[in-house]
Amino acid sequence: MPTIRIDDEVYELLQRKAQPFVDTPNSVLRRELGLTDEPAQARQERRTNAPGELASLLKAGLLTVGEELVWKRRQATHRAVVTADGWLELEDGRPFETPSGAARALSGYEVNGWRNWGRARDGVRLSSLRDQL
Template identity: 45%
Template sequence: MTSRTIEVDEEVFAFLQQHCEPLVDTPNDVLRRLLLSGQQVEPSENAALPGKRRLRRPGALMPLLEAGLIAAGDLLRHEQPRRHMVHEATVTSRGWLKLTDGRQFSTPSRALAEQTGTTINGWIYVHVPSGRSLLQLRARVKRD
């Protein structure tokens, strides 16, 4: 595949930034997703401008949603007793995790790392309705 160089102005670059997953997507990834993928379009809760829409690929929790083990709106919790901290996130309909400050992440580990400030396995979040960890629920999906 031949690559080409293009120049974009600040406004276009800002738009690309709004539609990317930081440290994962390149500008080409964002353009490919927006222009060529045909994926589902959802309202962006993170967009700077009201009414903006963005493409959202399914998050890592989608297999658990599809298996009926979790549901959109379910609460996830991780407790750090020694630090007297509790971190919570909500499952979105596309399998992402939404933090209490509104930021959304496609993987549990990225979400929990943002909350704790350190690299951590986010699959240890506890799914509050079932009392099981995401790791346990993921193992059930793989077994079935």
């Protein structure tokens, strides 16, 4: 993702328009510019019919269809479920082929979803499950 530099005055304006613990500078800019809440990357992922990155964990029995995943952040807990084709479906219904794609959509910046998402039932991270393959 490209990096942009902004001055203090612009940053303060973004902070005033942000919802605490919800918005990122990116989400505020998207709203102010009249862009959809769903970035192009998420729309692109939705269009593919390929199995998701969690398919191998399903096949190995390390995850189950409909299993809940959680990502606990400072003041927010995000939830997703595992679909039959190995995708993650967020609470708002948006599907993502990759854990990192889902995390990026929620945070507004690059995130390693394998390290952040975990099974709700026991907290085991997806990266630990993948290491068991």
